[in-house]
Amino acid sequence: MKIYEENNSVVLEGVEDFNIKHIFECGQCFRWKKEENESYTGVAKGKILNVEEKGDKIYLNNTNLEDxxxxxxxxxxxxxxxxxxxxxxxxxxEYLDKATDFGWGIRILKQDQWEMLISFIISSNNRIPMIQKAIDNLSKKFGKFIGEYNGKEYYAFPTPQELSRASKEEIRACQTGFRDKYIKSTADAVANNNDNVYGYSMLDTEQCRKELLKFNGVGPKVCDCISLFGMQKYDTFPVDVWVKRVMQEFYVDEDMSLPKIRAYALDKFGELAGFAQQYLFYYARELGIGR
DNA sequence: GTCCAGGGCTCGC
DNA sequence: GCGAGCCATGGA
Structure with missing residues:
Protein backbone atom coordinates (compact mmCIF):
# COMPACT_ATOMS: atom_id res chain seq x y z
CA MET A 1 0.00 0.00 0.00
CA LYS A 2 1.28 3.43 -1.00
CA ILE A 3 0.30 6.43 1.11
CA TYR A 4 0.82 10.05 0.12
CA GLU A 5 -0.63 13.49 0.61
CA GLU A 6 -1.96 15.75 -2.14
CA ASN A 7 -4.30 18.77 -2.14
CA ASN A 8 -5.66 18.47 1.40
CA SER A 9 -6.16 14.74 0.89
CA VAL A 10 -4.41 11.54 1.80
CA VAL A 11 -4.36 8.90 -0.90
CA LEU A 12 -4.19 5.19 -0.16
CA GLU A 13 -3.09 3.28 -3.22
CA GLY A 14 -3.62 -0.47 -3.39
CA VAL A 15 -5.08 -0.87 0.08
CA GLU A 16 -6.45 -4.38 0.65
CA ASP A 17 -9.91 -5.30 1.95
CA PHE A 18 -11.33 -1.80 1.93
CA ASN A 19 -14.71 -0.91 0.44
CA ILE A 20 -16.48 2.20 1.64
CA LYS A 21 -20.01 0.91 1.10
CA HIS A 22 -19.20 -2.24 3.06
CA ILE A 23 -17.50 -0.33 5.84
CA PHE A 24 -20.07 2.40 6.32
CA GLU A 25 -23.21 0.37 5.71
CA CYS A 26 -22.53 -2.78 7.67
CA GLY A 27 -24.30 -1.36 10.69
CA GLN A 28 -21.35 -0.47 12.86
CA CYS A 29 -21.55 3.31 12.54
CA PHE A 30 -24.29 5.92 12.32
CA ARG A 31 -22.61 9.19 11.38
CA TRP A 32 -21.34 8.52 7.84
CA LYS A 33 -23.59 9.76 5.05
CA LYS A 34 -23.39 8.95 1.37
CA GLU A 35 -22.88 11.94 -0.94
CA GLU A 36 -24.18 12.32 -4.48
CA ASN A 37 -20.84 11.19 -5.90
CA GLU A 38 -21.01 7.94 -3.87
CA SER A 39 -18.36 9.12 -1.41
CA TYR A 40 -19.08 9.23 2.33
CA THR A 41 -18.71 12.15 4.72
CA GLY A 42 -18.67 11.79 8.46
CA VAL A 43 -17.44 13.05 11.78
CA ALA A 44 -15.09 11.13 14.03
CA LYS A 45 -12.61 12.17 16.67
CA GLY A 46 -13.87 15.73 16.31
CA LYS A 47 -12.84 15.93 12.62
CA ILE A 48 -14.77 16.03 9.36
CA LEU A 49 -13.60 13.49 6.80
CA ASN A 50 -14.78 12.57 3.32
CA VAL A 51 -13.85 9.16 1.91
CA GLU A 52 -13.94 8.48 -1.80
CA GLU A 53 -13.07 5.46 -3.94
CA LYS A 54 -11.56 5.75 -7.42
CA GLY A 55 -10.28 2.53 -8.87
CA ASP A 56 -7.69 1.07 -6.54
CA LYS A 57 -7.23 4.41 -4.78
CA ILE A 58 -8.96 5.54 -1.61
CA TYR A 59 -9.03 9.30 -1.13
CA LEU A 60 -9.31 10.57 2.42
CA ASN A 61 -10.38 14.15 1.75
CA ASN A 62 -10.16 17.14 4.08
CA THR A 63 -7.20 15.77 6.02
CA ASN A 64 -3.40 15.47 5.97
CA LEU A 65 -0.66 12.93 6.67
CA GLU A 66 -0.30 14.02 10.28
CA ASP A 67 -3.96 13.32 11.09
CA GLU A 94 -19.78 -22.39 3.44
CA TYR A 95 -21.95 -19.58 4.81
CA LEU A 96 -19.01 -17.56 6.06
CA ASP A 97 -17.30 -18.31 2.77
CA LYS A 98 -20.17 -16.57 0.98
CA ALA A 99 -20.64 -13.81 3.55
CA THR A 100 -16.96 -12.79 3.49
CA ASP A 101 -17.02 -12.69 -0.31
CA PHE A 102 -20.16 -10.59 -0.24
CA GLY A 103 -18.85 -8.05 2.30
CA TRP A 104 -15.19 -8.42 1.31
CA GLY A 105 -14.31 -4.81 2.11
CA ILE A 106 -15.65 -4.62 5.66
CA ARG A 107 -13.34 -3.29 8.35
CA ILE A 108 -14.36 -2.89 11.97
CA LEU A 109 -13.83 0.76 12.81
CA LYS A 110 -12.23 1.71 16.10
CA GLN A 111 -14.83 4.18 17.27
CA ASP A 112 -15.12 6.32 20.38
CA GLN A 113 -16.16 4.35 23.48
CA TRP A 114 -18.48 6.98 24.91
CA GLU A 115 -20.12 7.67 21.55
CA MET A 116 -20.75 3.94 21.08
CA LEU A 117 -22.25 3.70 24.57
CA ILE A 118 -24.88 6.35 23.87
CA SER A 119 -25.40 5.42 20.21
CA PHE A 120 -26.24 1.82 20.97
CA ILE A 121 -28.51 2.74 23.87
CA ILE A 122 -30.43 4.69 21.23
CA SER A 123 -30.37 1.64 18.94
CA SER A 124 -32.46 -0.53 21.22
CA ASN A 125 -35.77 -1.48 19.62
CA ASN A 126 -35.16 1.20 17.00
CA ARG A 127 -34.50 1.49 13.27
CA ILE A 128 -31.18 2.49 11.76
CA PRO A 129 -32.44 5.69 10.01
CA MET A 130 -34.09 6.79 13.25
CA ILE A 131 -30.92 6.08 15.22
CA GLN A 132 -28.93 8.22 12.78
CA LYS A 133 -31.43 11.04 13.09
CA ALA A 134 -31.38 11.00 16.90
CA ILE A 135 -27.57 11.02 17.04
CA ASP A 136 -27.44 13.89 14.55
CA ASN A 137 -29.92 15.84 16.62
CA LEU A 138 -28.02 15.27 19.86
CA SER A 139 -24.77 16.36 18.23
CA LYS A 140 -26.31 19.48 16.70
CA LYS A 141 -27.98 20.44 19.96
CA PHE A 142 -25.28 19.64 22.51
CA GLY A 143 -22.03 19.01 20.63
CA LYS A 144 -19.41 21.52 19.50
CA PHE A 145 -19.61 23.06 16.04
CA ILE A 146 -16.62 21.77 14.11
CA GLY A 147 -16.97 23.46 10.74
CA GLU A 148 -18.42 23.26 7.28
CA TYR A 149 -17.69 20.86 4.50
CA ASN A 150 -19.25 20.91 1.06
CA GLY A 151 -21.83 23.43 2.23
CA LYS A 152 -22.99 21.47 5.28
CA GLU A 153 -22.38 22.14 8.96
CA TYR A 154 -20.89 19.45 11.17
CA TYR A 155 -20.98 18.95 14.92
CA ALA A 156 -18.97 16.73 17.22
CA PHE A 157 -20.70 14.12 19.30
CA PRO A 158 -21.37 15.72 22.71
CA THR A 159 -18.98 14.92 25.56
CA PRO A 160 -20.34 13.30 28.75
CA GLN A 161 -20.29 16.72 30.43
CA GLU A 162 -22.11 18.40 27.55
CA LEU A 163 -24.76 15.70 27.43
CA SER A 164 -25.30 15.56 31.18
CA ARG A 165 -26.17 19.25 31.14
CA ALA A 166 -29.18 18.41 28.98
CA SER A 167 -32.51 17.66 30.64
CA LYS A 168 -34.46 14.48 29.98
CA GLU A 169 -37.00 16.53 28.03
CA GLU A 170 -34.33 18.11 25.84
CA ILE A 171 -32.89 14.68 25.12
CA ARG A 172 -36.32 13.37 24.20
CA ALA A 173 -36.84 16.33 21.88
CA CYS A 174 -33.94 14.92 19.83
CA GLN A 175 -36.18 11.97 18.86
CA THR A 176 -34.68 9.48 21.26
CA GLY A 177 -38.13 8.32 22.37
CA PHE A 178 -38.50 6.28 25.54
CA ARG A 179 -34.70 5.89 25.74
CA ASP A 180 -34.42 9.48 27.03
CA LYS A 181 -34.22 8.30 30.63
CA TYR A 182 -31.52 5.76 29.82
CA ILE A 183 -29.40 8.40 28.08
CA LYS A 184 -29.85 10.90 30.91
CA SER A 185 -28.98 8.35 33.55
CA THR A 186 -25.91 7.11 31.66
CA ALA A 187 -24.65 10.60 30.83
CA ASP A 188 -24.97 11.60 34.49
CA ALA A 189 -23.22 8.45 35.64
CA VAL A 190 -20.27 9.00 33.32
CA ALA A 191 -20.01 12.77 33.88
CA ASN A 192 -20.54 12.86 37.64
CA ASN A 193 -19.35 9.53 39.00
CA ASN A 194 -16.29 9.53 36.81
CA ASP A 195 -17.20 6.14 35.39
CA ASN A 196 -14.20 5.87 33.14
CA VAL A 197 -15.58 4.31 29.99
CA TYR A 198 -12.29 5.05 28.26
CA GLY A 199 -10.56 2.67 30.65
CA TYR A 200 -12.82 -0.28 29.89
CA SER A 201 -10.84 -1.14 26.76
CA MET A 202 -8.04 -2.23 29.06
CA LEU A 203 -10.24 -4.77 30.86
CA ASP A 204 -10.74 -8.29 29.56
CA THR A 205 -13.94 -9.01 27.68
CA GLU A 206 -15.90 -10.36 30.66
CA GLN A 207 -14.92 -7.53 33.02
CA CYS A 208 -15.68 -4.97 30.33
CA ARG A 209 -19.08 -6.59 29.84
CA LYS A 210 -19.87 -6.46 33.55
CA GLU A 211 -19.02 -2.76 33.74
CA LEU A 212 -21.10 -1.87 30.68
CA LEU A 213 -24.15 -3.82 31.88
CA LYS A 214 -24.30 -1.55 34.93
CA PHE A 215 -25.52 1.35 32.81
CA ASN A 216 -29.21 1.96 32.53
CA GLY A 217 -30.41 0.96 29.06
CA VAL A 218 -27.50 -1.40 28.38
CA GLY A 219 -28.53 -5.05 28.07
CA PRO A 220 -26.72 -7.99 26.47
CA LYS A 221 -27.09 -6.92 22.84
CA VAL A 222 -26.24 -3.25 23.31
CA CYS A 223 -23.34 -4.25 25.55
CA ASP A 224 -21.90 -6.55 22.88
CA CYS A 225 -22.08 -3.81 20.24
CA ILE A 226 -20.27 -1.29 22.43
CA SER A 227 -17.62 -3.89 23.28
CA LEU A 228 -17.08 -4.78 19.62
CA PHE A 229 -17.25 -1.37 17.95
CA GLY A 230 -15.79 0.80 20.70
CA MET A 231 -13.53 -1.41 22.74
CA GLN A 232 -11.96 -3.88 20.33
CA LYS A 233 -13.49 -6.90 22.06
CA TYR A 234 -13.59 -9.20 19.05
CA ASP A 235 -14.66 -12.25 21.04
CA THR A 236 -18.23 -10.93 21.27
CA PHE A 237 -21.28 -11.71 19.16
CA PRO A 238 -24.14 -9.18 19.23
CA VAL A 239 -27.42 -10.93 18.41
CA ASP A 240 -30.05 -8.63 16.99
CA VAL A 241 -33.06 -9.52 14.85
CA TRP A 242 -30.96 -9.81 11.68
CA VAL A 243 -28.26 -11.95 13.22
CA LYS A 244 -30.96 -14.09 14.81
CA ARG A 245 -32.52 -14.61 11.38
CA VAL A 246 -29.29 -15.52 9.64
CA MET A 247 -28.25 -17.84 12.46
CA GLN A 248 -31.60 -19.61 12.39
CA GLU A 249 -31.41 -19.84 8.62
CA PHE A 250 -27.97 -21.43 8.56
CA TYR A 251 -26.91 -22.73 11.95
CA VAL A 252 -29.47 -23.32 14.69
CA ASP A 253 -33.08 -24.31 15.42
CA GLU A 254 -35.97 -21.88 15.04
CA ASP A 255 -36.73 -21.80 18.75
CA MET A 256 -33.24 -21.26 20.14
CA SER A 257 -33.16 -18.33 22.59
CA LEU A 258 -30.97 -15.29 21.98
CA PRO A 259 -28.51 -16.07 24.82
CA LYS A 260 -28.09 -19.58 23.46
CA ILE A 261 -27.49 -18.36 19.92
CA ARG A 262 -24.85 -16.03 21.35
CA ALA A 263 -23.18 -18.85 23.28
CA TYR A 264 -23.30 -21.11 20.24
CA ALA A 265 -21.61 -18.49 18.07
CA LEU A 266 -18.93 -17.65 20.64
CA ASP A 267 -18.09 -21.32 20.89
CA LYS A 268 -18.07 -21.84 17.11
CA PHE A 269 -16.31 -18.65 15.96
CA GLY A 270 -14.12 -18.05 19.03
CA GLU A 271 -11.71 -15.12 18.82
CA LEU A 272 -13.14 -14.15 15.44
CA ALA A 273 -16.80 -14.07 16.55
CA GLY A 274 -17.08 -10.29 16.20
CA PHE A 275 -15.76 -10.34 12.64
CA ALA A 276 -18.05 -13.25 11.74
CA GLN A 277 -20.98 -11.31 13.14
CA GLN A 278 -20.27 -8.30 10.93
CA TYR A 279 -19.98 -10.30 7.72
CA LEU A 280 -23.15 -12.25 8.58
CA PHE A 281 -25.09 -9.14 9.55
CA TYR A 282 -24.23 -7.32 6.34
CA TYR A 283 -24.97 -10.41 4.26
CA ALA A 284 -28.34 -11.00 5.94
CA ARG A 285 -29.49 -7.41 5.91
CA GLU A 286 -28.49 -6.61 2.32
CA LEU A 287 -30.08 -9.81 0.99
CA GLY A 288 -33.07 -9.79 3.34
CA ILE A 289 -32.33 -13.31 4.57
CA GLY A 290 -35.01 -14.78 6.82
CA ARG A 291 -37.67 -12.23 6.02
C1' DG B 1 -55.34 0.19 13.08
C1' DT B 2 -51.43 -3.09 12.86
C1' DC B 3 -46.76 -4.44 12.62
C1' DC B 4 -41.99 -3.96 13.46
C1' DA B 5 -37.30 -2.22 14.50
C1' DG B 6 -29.54 -3.75 15.61
C1' DG B 7 -34.05 -4.62 23.19
C1' DG B 8 -34.21 -3.61 28.20
C1' DC B 9 -36.46 -4.29 32.59
C1' DT B 10 -38.91 -6.87 36.08
C1' DC B 11 -40.64 -10.66 38.05
C1' DG B 12 -41.16 -15.52 39.26
C1' DC B 13 -39.04 -19.93 39.37
C1' DG C 1 -29.08 -17.95 36.10
C1' DC C 2 -33.22 -18.79 33.01
C1' DG C 3 -37.64 -17.71 30.52
C1' DA C 4 -41.97 -15.14 30.01
C1' DG C 5 -44.40 -10.97 30.03
C1' DC C 6 -44.41 -6.17 29.91
C1' DC C 7 -42.81 -1.75 28.30
C1' DA C 8 -41.92 1.73 24.73
C1' DT C 9 -41.64 5.24 20.25
C1' DG C 10 -42.33 6.45 15.57
C1' DG C 11 -42.62 5.14 10.79
C1' DA C 12 -44.49 2.16 7.07
Missing part, protein backbone atom coordinates in the same frame (compact mmCIF):
# COMPACT_ATOMS: atom_id res chain seq x y z
CA UNK A 68 -3.82 10.15 9.04
CA UNK A 69 -0.97 8.83 11.14
CA UNK A 70 -2.46 10.00 14.43
CA UNK A 71 -6.12 9.24 13.82
CA UNK A 72 -7.31 7.60 10.61
CA UNK A 73 -4.81 4.78 10.29
CA UNK A 74 -6.02 3.47 13.61
CA UNK A 75 -9.69 4.39 13.06
CA UNK A 76 -9.87 2.31 9.89
CA UNK A 77 -7.92 -0.52 11.56
CA UNK A 78 -5.31 -0.46 8.79
CA UNK A 79 -2.85 -2.34 10.95
CA UNK A 80 -4.98 -5.48 10.83
CA UNK A 81 -4.76 -8.06 8.05
CA UNK A 82 -8.36 -8.72 7.04
CA UNK A 83 -7.37 -11.14 4.28
CA UNK A 84 -6.04 -13.43 6.96
CA UNK A 85 -9.21 -13.05 9.06
CA UNK A 86 -11.44 -13.80 6.10
CA UNK A 87 -9.40 -16.85 5.15
CA UNK A 88 -9.80 -18.28 8.63
CA UNK A 89 -13.55 -17.63 8.55
CA UNK A 90 -13.88 -19.14 5.08
CA UNK A 91 -12.40 -22.39 6.36
CA UNK A 92 -15.12 -22.62 9.03
CA UNK A 93 -18.14 -23.16 6.77
Missing amino acids: FNNIWHDYFDLGTNYTEIKNKLKEMD
Whole structure:
Protein backbone atom coordinates (compact mmCIF):
# COMPACT_ATOMS: atom_id res chain seq x y z
CA MET A 1 0.00 0.00 0.00
CA LYS A 2 1.28 3.43 -1.00
CA ILE A 3 0.30 6.43 1.11
CA TYR A 4 0.82 10.05 0.12
CA GLU A 5 -0.63 13.49 0.61
CA GLU A 6 -1.96 15.75 -2.14
CA ASN A 7 -4.30 18.77 -2.14
CA ASN A 8 -5.66 18.47 1.40
CA SER A 9 -6.16 14.74 0.89
CA VAL A 10 -4.41 11.54 1.80
CA VAL A 11 -4.36 8.90 -0.90
CA LEU A 12 -4.19 5.19 -0.16
CA GLU A 13 -3.09 3.28 -3.22
CA GLY A 14 -3.62 -0.47 -3.39
CA VAL A 15 -5.08 -0.87 0.08
CA GLU A 16 -6.45 -4.38 0.65
CA ASP A 17 -9.91 -5.30 1.95
CA PHE A 18 -11.33 -1.80 1.93
CA ASN A 19 -14.71 -0.91 0.44
CA ILE A 20 -16.48 2.20 1.64
CA LYS A 21 -20.01 0.91 1.10
CA HIS A 22 -19.20 -2.24 3.06
CA ILE A 23 -17.50 -0.33 5.84
CA PHE A 24 -20.07 2.40 6.32
CA GLU A 25 -23.21 0.37 5.71
CA CYS A 26 -22.53 -2.78 7.67
CA GLY A 27 -24.30 -1.36 10.69
CA GLN A 28 -21.35 -0.47 12.86
CA CYS A 29 -21.55 3.31 12.54
CA PHE A 30 -24.29 5.92 12.32
CA ARG A 31 -22.61 9.19 11.38
CA TRP A 32 -21.34 8.52 7.84
CA LYS A 33 -23.59 9.76 5.05
CA LYS A 34 -23.39 8.95 1.37
CA GLU A 35 -22.88 11.94 -0.94
CA GLU A 36 -24.18 12.32 -4.48
CA ASN A 37 -20.84 11.19 -5.90
CA GLU A 38 -21.01 7.94 -3.87
CA SER A 39 -18.36 9.12 -1.41
CA TYR A 40 -19.08 9.23 2.33
CA THR A 41 -18.71 12.15 4.72
CA GLY A 42 -18.67 11.79 8.46
CA VAL A 43 -17.44 13.05 11.78
CA ALA A 44 -15.09 11.13 14.03
CA LYS A 45 -12.61 12.17 16.67
CA GLY A 46 -13.87 15.73 16.31
CA LYS A 47 -12.84 15.93 12.62
CA ILE A 48 -14.77 16.03 9.36
CA LEU A 49 -13.60 13.49 6.80
CA ASN A 50 -14.78 12.57 3.32
CA VAL A 51 -13.85 9.16 1.91
CA GLU A 52 -13.94 8.48 -1.80
CA GLU A 53 -13.07 5.46 -3.94
CA LYS A 54 -11.56 5.75 -7.42
CA GLY A 55 -10.28 2.53 -8.87
CA ASP A 56 -7.69 1.07 -6.54
CA LYS A 57 -7.23 4.41 -4.78
CA ILE A 58 -8.96 5.54 -1.61
CA TYR A 59 -9.03 9.30 -1.13
CA LEU A 60 -9.31 10.57 2.42
CA ASN A 61 -10.38 14.15 1.75
CA ASN A 62 -10.16 17.14 4.08
CA THR A 63 -7.20 15.77 6.02
CA ASN A 64 -3.40 15.47 5.97
CA LEU A 65 -0.66 12.93 6.67
CA GLU A 66 -0.30 14.02 10.28
CA ASP A 67 -3.96 13.32 11.09
CA PHE A 68 -3.82 10.15 9.04
CA ASN A 69 -0.97 8.83 11.14
CA ASN A 70 -2.46 10.00 14.43
CA ILE A 71 -6.12 9.24 13.82
CA TRP A 72 -7.31 7.60 10.61
CA HIS A 73 -4.81 4.78 10.29
CA ASP A 74 -6.02 3.47 13.61
CA TYR A 75 -9.69 4.39 13.06
CA PHE A 76 -9.87 2.31 9.89
CA ASP A 77 -7.92 -0.52 11.56
CA LEU A 78 -5.31 -0.46 8.79
CA GLY A 79 -2.85 -2.34 10.95
CA THR A 80 -4.98 -5.48 10.83
CA ASN A 81 -4.76 -8.06 8.05
CA TYR A 82 -8.36 -8.72 7.04
CA THR A 83 -7.37 -11.14 4.28
CA GLU A 84 -6.04 -13.43 6.96
CA ILE A 85 -9.21 -13.05 9.06
CA LYS A 86 -11.44 -13.80 6.10
CA ASN A 87 -9.40 -16.85 5.15
CA LYS A 88 -9.80 -18.28 8.63
CA LEU A 89 -13.55 -17.63 8.55
CA LYS A 90 -13.88 -19.14 5.08
CA GLU A 91 -12.40 -22.39 6.36
CA MET A 92 -15.12 -22.62 9.03
CA ASP A 93 -18.14 -23.16 6.77
CA GLU A 94 -19.78 -22.39 3.44
CA TYR A 95 -21.95 -19.58 4.81
CA LEU A 96 -19.01 -17.56 6.06
CA ASP A 97 -17.30 -18.31 2.77
CA LYS A 98 -20.17 -16.57 0.98
CA ALA A 99 -20.64 -13.81 3.55
CA THR A 100 -16.96 -12.79 3.49
CA ASP A 101 -17.02 -12.69 -0.31
CA PHE A 102 -20.16 -10.59 -0.24
CA GLY A 103 -18.85 -8.05 2.30
CA TRP A 104 -15.19 -8.42 1.31
CA GLY A 105 -14.31 -4.81 2.11
CA ILE A 106 -15.65 -4.62 5.66
CA ARG A 107 -13.34 -3.29 8.35
CA ILE A 108 -14.36 -2.89 11.97
CA LEU A 109 -13.83 0.76 12.81
CA LYS A 110 -12.23 1.71 16.10
CA GLN A 111 -14.83 4.18 17.27
CA ASP A 112 -15.12 6.32 20.38
CA GLN A 113 -16.16 4.35 23.48
CA TRP A 114 -18.48 6.98 24.91
CA GLU A 115 -20.12 7.67 21.55
CA MET A 116 -20.75 3.94 21.08
CA LEU A 117 -22.25 3.70 24.57
CA ILE A 118 -24.88 6.35 23.87
CA SER A 119 -25.40 5.42 20.21
CA PHE A 120 -26.24 1.82 20.97
CA ILE A 121 -28.51 2.74 23.87
CA ILE A 122 -30.43 4.69 21.23
CA SER A 123 -30.37 1.64 18.94
CA SER A 124 -32.46 -0.53 21.22
CA ASN A 125 -35.77 -1.48 19.62
CA ASN A 126 -35.16 1.20 17.00
CA ARG A 127 -34.50 1.49 13.27
CA ILE A 128 -31.18 2.49 11.76
CA PRO A 129 -32.44 5.69 10.01
CA MET A 130 -34.09 6.79 13.25
CA ILE A 131 -30.92 6.08 15.22
CA GLN A 132 -28.93 8.22 12.78
CA LYS A 133 -31.43 11.04 13.09
CA ALA A 134 -31.38 11.00 16.90
CA ILE A 135 -27.57 11.02 17.04
CA ASP A 136 -27.44 13.89 14.55
CA ASN A 137 -29.92 15.84 16.62
CA LEU A 138 -28.02 15.27 19.86
CA SER A 139 -24.77 16.36 18.23
CA LYS A 140 -26.31 19.48 16.70
CA LYS A 141 -27.98 20.44 19.96
CA PHE A 142 -25.28 19.64 22.51
CA GLY A 143 -22.03 19.01 20.63
CA LYS A 144 -19.41 21.52 19.50
CA PHE A 145 -19.61 23.06 16.04
CA ILE A 146 -16.62 21.77 14.11
CA GLY A 147 -16.97 23.46 10.74
CA GLU A 148 -18.42 23.26 7.28
CA TYR A 149 -17.69 20.86 4.50
CA ASN A 150 -19.25 20.91 1.06
CA GLY A 151 -21.83 23.43 2.23
CA LYS A 152 -22.99 21.47 5.28
CA GLU A 153 -22.38 22.14 8.96
CA TYR A 154 -20.89 19.45 11.17
CA TYR A 155 -20.98 18.95 14.92
CA ALA A 156 -18.97 16.73 17.22
CA PHE A 157 -20.70 14.12 19.30
CA PRO A 158 -21.37 15.72 22.71
CA THR A 159 -18.98 14.92 25.56
CA PRO A 160 -20.34 13.30 28.75
CA GLN A 161 -20.29 16.72 30.43
CA GLU A 162 -22.11 18.40 27.55
CA LEU A 163 -24.76 15.70 27.43
CA SER A 164 -25.30 15.56 31.18
CA ARG A 165 -26.17 19.25 31.14
CA ALA A 166 -29.18 18.41 28.98
CA SER A 167 -32.51 17.66 30.64
CA LYS A 168 -34.46 14.48 29.98
CA GLU A 169 -37.00 16.53 28.03
CA GLU A 170 -34.33 18.11 25.84
CA ILE A 171 -32.89 14.68 25.12
CA ARG A 172 -36.32 13.37 24.20
CA ALA A 173 -36.84 16.33 21.88
CA CYS A 174 -33.94 14.92 19.83
CA GLN A 175 -36.18 11.97 18.86
CA THR A 176 -34.68 9.48 21.26
CA GLY A 177 -38.13 8.32 22.37
CA PHE A 178 -38.50 6.28 25.54
CA ARG A 179 -34.70 5.89 25.74
CA ASP A 180 -34.42 9.48 27.03
CA LYS A 181 -34.22 8.30 30.63
CA TYR A 182 -31.52 5.76 29.82
CA ILE A 183 -29.40 8.40 28.08
CA LYS A 184 -29.85 10.90 30.91
CA SER A 185 -28.98 8.35 33.55
CA THR A 186 -25.91 7.11 31.66
CA ALA A 187 -24.65 10.60 30.83
CA ASP A 188 -24.97 11.60 34.49
CA ALA A 189 -23.22 8.45 35.64
CA VAL A 190 -20.27 9.00 33.32
CA ALA A 191 -20.01 12.77 33.88
CA ASN A 192 -20.54 12.86 37.64
CA ASN A 193 -19.35 9.53 39.00
CA ASN A 194 -16.29 9.53 36.81
CA ASP A 195 -17.20 6.14 35.39
CA ASN A 196 -14.20 5.87 33.14
CA VAL A 197 -15.58 4.31 29.99
CA TYR A 198 -12.29 5.05 28.26
CA GLY A 199 -10.56 2.67 30.65
CA TYR A 200 -12.82 -0.28 29.89
CA SER A 201 -10.84 -1.14 26.76
CA MET A 202 -8.04 -2.23 29.06
CA LEU A 203 -10.24 -4.77 30.86
CA ASP A 204 -10.74 -8.29 29.56
CA THR A 205 -13.94 -9.01 27.68
CA GLU A 206 -15.90 -10.36 30.66
CA GLN A 207 -14.92 -7.53 33.02
CA CYS A 208 -15.68 -4.97 30.33
CA ARG A 209 -19.08 -6.59 29.84
CA LYS A 210 -19.87 -6.46 33.55
CA GLU A 211 -19.02 -2.76 33.74
CA LEU A 212 -21.10 -1.87 30.68
CA LEU A 213 -24.15 -3.82 31.88
CA LYS A 214 -24.30 -1.55 34.93
CA PHE A 215 -25.52 1.35 32.81
CA ASN A 216 -29.21 1.96 32.53
CA GLY A 217 -30.41 0.96 29.06
CA VAL A 218 -27.50 -1.40 28.38
CA GLY A 219 -28.53 -5.05 28.07
CA PRO A 220 -26.72 -7.99 26.47
CA LYS A 221 -27.09 -6.92 22.84
CA VAL A 222 -26.24 -3.25 23.31
CA CYS A 223 -23.34 -4.25 25.55
CA ASP A 224 -21.90 -6.55 22.88
CA CYS A 225 -22.08 -3.81 20.24
CA ILE A 226 -20.27 -1.29 22.43
CA SER A 227 -17.62 -3.89 23.28
CA LEU A 228 -17.08 -4.78 19.62
CA PHE A 229 -17.25 -1.37 17.95
CA GLY A 230 -15.79 0.80 20.70
CA MET A 231 -13.53 -1.41 22.74
CA GLN A 232 -11.96 -3.88 20.33
CA LYS A 233 -13.49 -6.90 22.06
CA TYR A 234 -13.59 -9.20 19.05
CA ASP A 235 -14.66 -12.25 21.04
CA THR A 236 -18.23 -10.93 21.27
CA PHE A 237 -21.28 -11.71 19.16
CA PRO A 238 -24.14 -9.18 19.23
CA VAL A 239 -27.42 -10.93 18.41
CA ASP A 240 -30.05 -8.63 16.99
CA VAL A 241 -33.06 -9.52 14.85
CA TRP A 242 -30.96 -9.81 11.68
CA VAL A 243 -28.26 -11.95 13.22
CA LYS A 244 -30.96 -14.09 14.81
CA ARG A 245 -32.52 -14.61 11.38
CA VAL A 246 -29.29 -15.52 9.64
CA MET A 247 -28.25 -17.84 12.46
CA GLN A 248 -31.60 -19.61 12.39
CA GLU A 249 -31.41 -19.84 8.62
CA PHE A 250 -27.97 -21.43 8.56
CA TYR A 251 -26.91 -22.73 11.95
CA VAL A 252 -29.47 -23.32 14.69
CA ASP A 253 -33.08 -24.31 15.42
CA GLU A 254 -35.97 -21.88 15.04
CA ASP A 255 -36.73 -21.80 18.75
CA MET A 256 -33.24 -21.26 20.14
CA SER A 257 -33.16 -18.33 22.59
CA LEU A 258 -30.97 -15.29 21.98
CA PRO A 259 -28.51 -16.07 24.82
CA LYS A 260 -28.09 -19.58 23.46
CA ILE A 261 -27.49 -18.36 19.92
CA ARG A 262 -24.85 -16.03 21.35
CA ALA A 263 -23.18 -18.85 23.28
CA TYR A 264 -23.30 -21.11 20.24
CA ALA A 265 -21.61 -18.49 18.07
CA LEU A 266 -18.93 -17.65 20.64
CA ASP A 267 -18.09 -21.32 20.89
CA LYS A 268 -18.07 -21.84 17.11
CA PHE A 269 -16.31 -18.65 15.96
CA GLY A 270 -14.12 -18.05 19.03
CA GLU A 271 -11.71 -15.12 18.82
CA LEU A 272 -13.14 -14.15 15.44
CA ALA A 273 -16.80 -14.07 16.55
CA GLY A 274 -17.08 -10.29 16.20
CA PHE A 275 -15.76 -10.34 12.64
CA ALA A 276 -18.05 -13.25 11.74
CA GLN A 277 -20.98 -11.31 13.14
CA GLN A 278 -20.27 -8.30 10.93
CA TYR A 279 -19.98 -10.30 7.72
CA LEU A 280 -23.15 -12.25 8.58
CA PHE A 281 -25.09 -9.14 9.55
CA TYR A 282 -24.23 -7.32 6.34
CA TYR A 283 -24.97 -10.41 4.26
CA ALA A 284 -28.34 -11.00 5.94
CA ARG A 285 -29.49 -7.41 5.91
CA GLU A 286 -28.49 -6.61 2.32
CA LEU A 287 -30.08 -9.81 0.99
CA GLY A 288 -33.07 -9.79 3.34
CA ILE A 289 -32.33 -13.31 4.57
CA GLY A 290 -35.01 -14.78 6.82
CA ARG A 291 -37.67 -12.23 6.02
C1' DG B 1 -55.34 0.19 13.08
C1' DT B 2 -51.43 -3.09 12.86
C1' DC B 3 -46.76 -4.44 12.62
C1' DC B 4 -41.99 -3.96 13.46
C1' DA B 5 -37.30 -2.22 14.50
C1' DG B 6 -29.54 -3.75 15.61
C1' DG B 7 -34.05 -4.62 23.19
C1' DG B 8 -34.21 -3.61 28.20
C1' DC B 9 -36.46 -4.29 32.59
C1' DT B 10 -38.91 -6.87 36.08
C1' DC B 11 -40.64 -10.66 38.05
C1' DG B 12 -41.16 -15.52 39.26
C1' DC B 13 -39.04 -19.93 39.37
C1' DG C 1 -29.08 -17.95 36.10
C1' DC C 2 -33.22 -18.79 33.01
C1' DG C 3 -37.64 -17.71 30.52
C1' DA C 4 -41.97 -15.14 30.01
C1' DG C 5 -44.40 -10.97 30.03
C1' DC C 6 -44.41 -6.17 29.91
C1' DC C 7 -42.81 -1.75 28.30
C1' DA C 8 -41.92 1.73 24.73
C1' DT C 9 -41.64 5.24 20.25
C1' DG C 10 -42.33 6.45 15.57
C1' DG C 11 -42.62 5.14 10.79
C1' DA C 12 -44.49 2.16 7.07
